[in-house]
Amino acid sequence: MNQSMTSKAIVVLCAMLLSACSEDSAPPFDTNPNTSAGANTSVAPNKGLDFEFYVAAVEPIFLRHRGGFVGTDTSCVACHTSQANAPLGLQPLTSENGNVFWTEEQSRQNFANVAMLVNPSAPETSRLLLAPLATTAGGDRHSGGNFWDSVTHSEYRVIAEWIATGDPSAGADPVVEVDFEFFRACVQPVFANPIENAMPCMECHSGEFAVPPPANSYWTVEQSRQAFESLSYLLDPGRPESTRFLHKPLHPNAGGDLMHNGGRRWYSADDPERLALASWVRGEARGDQCPEVLQFDYPPRP
Numbered sequence: 001m002n003q004s005m006t007s008k009a010i011v012v013l014c015a016m017l018l019s020a021c022s023e024d025s026a027p028p029f030d031t032n033p034n035t036s037a038g039a040n041t042s043v044a045p046n047k048g049l050d051f052e053f054y055v056a057a058v059e060p061i062f063l064r065h066r067g068g069f070v071g072t073d074t075s076c077v078a079c080h081t082s083q084a085n086a087p088l089g090l091q092p093l094t095s096e097n098g099n100v101f102w103t104e105e106q107s108r109q110n111f112a113n114v115a116m117l118v119n120p121s122a123p124e125t126s127r128l129l130l131a132p133l134a135t136t137a138g139g140d141r142h143s144g145g146n147f148w149d150s151v152t153h154s155e156y157r158v159i160a161e162w163i164a165t166g167d168p169s170a171g172a173d174p175v176v177e178v179d180f181e182f183f184r185a186c187v188q189p190v191f192a193n194p195i196e197n198a199m200p201c202m203e204c205h206s207g208e209f210a211v212p213p214p215a216n217s218y219w220t221v222e223q224s225r226q227a228f229e230s231l232s233y234l235l236d237p238g239r240p241e242s243t244r245f246l247h248k249p250l251h252p253n254a255g256g257d258l259m260h261n262g263g264r265r266w267y268s269a270d271d272p273e274r275l276a277l278a279s280w281v282r283g284e285a286r287g288d289q290c291p292e293v294l295q296f297d298y299p300p301r302p
């Protein structure tokens with residue numbers, strides 16, 4: 001969430017140093033420990049993808065207006081700004097003299113974020129291509145809806161062509177495994193327990209990730225699996241900063257979402273409960289031994 005501030009600071013620094021800042025010292029984005037972890041250093045920055053091609057042909061796809069204000073009628077950017085915290089993390093648009101656009105600096109940051117979602121060694125497996133593609137054509141389930149009914153759609157083809165400009169030895173970013181056992185033992189109870197002044201998630205999200213436990217007993221393994229599956233669409237493995245369930249209940253003053261009809265559970269990004277959950281999203285917290293902040297008496301343990 002401080003990425004843009006960090007890069008702004010670096011730009012200012014660059015301006016001060018003038019000569020010291022060549023193209024090669026950019027991009028500054030990999031200074032984020034969450035994104036550079038596990039990166040293959042022998043591969044060109046941003047997987048060797050072509051930036052000019054990206055700006056000319058790919059970025060406009062994210063901006064394209066699709067006629068309406070909801071679901072597949074809206075533009076990718078309507079849902080995918082860094083503020084909304086869905087993957088892609090596009091920068092908020094700059095508005096100047098009635099024009100709305102991304103500055104080159106913003107485009108470079110978008111480029112770095114988008115590069116994380118592609119796999120030049122096997123373009124068709126790229127998350128960027130699978131999310132908007134219809135499931136009947138092999139695409140993934142996508143909360144934003146499916147925009148392309150087949151791989152022959154022009155947008156699909158342009159993006160695939162761009163991905164192919166990347167270094168073929170650059171693969172997909174390693175997928176962090178988020179542990180089911182820890183979810184069942186330590187995360188699920190968070191959704192069932194209220195805190196002072198805040199209802200439990202279960203009050204409103206019971207049909208989704210916050211499945212209610214059976215009366216007087218713990219969730220069955222089946223129920224935990226169902227909740228885990230449902231939550232998987234609200235988390236970005238390895239990246240707490242683009243994980244929606246950590247973002248929605250965080251207060252906007254602390255960098256959370258501007259709107260959540262369910263109120264706020266965390267008033268600081270460093271809330272201990274939230275940090276413990278972030279460590280799980282990063283793949284670090286595993287097993288059934290819960291840290292103190294994630295120990296609840298309800299529901300009763302098996």
Ligand code: HEC
Nearest residue numbers: 071074075076079086087127128131132142143144147233
């Ligand atoms: C109505 C809101 C909305 C729109 C419009 C939308 N998305 Fe999404 N998208 C989301 C949300 C929410 C997620 C995270 C949950 C998920 O993966 O379904 C997501 C996830 C993604 C992901 C990551 C999938 C993964 O592997 O985790 C990609 C890539 C993506 N969207 C691309 C796009 C592109 C490209 C467009 C435009 C053609 C677009 N989205 C339009 C809401 C939207």
Ligand code: HEC
Nearest residue numbers: 143199200201203204234244245248249259260261262265
């Ligand atoms: C009082 C009801 C209520 C409570 C309690 C509540 N929410 Fe929500 N939540 C909503 C509503 C309504 C929406 C959809 C509109 C919006 O985004 O605010 C939503 C949206 C969300 C989304 C976005 C879903 C998507 O598909 O992108 C997430 C994530 C979320 N809530 C997480 C939580 C978590 C985690 C908790 C508990 C800490 C929680 N909510 C508690 C009502 C609630």
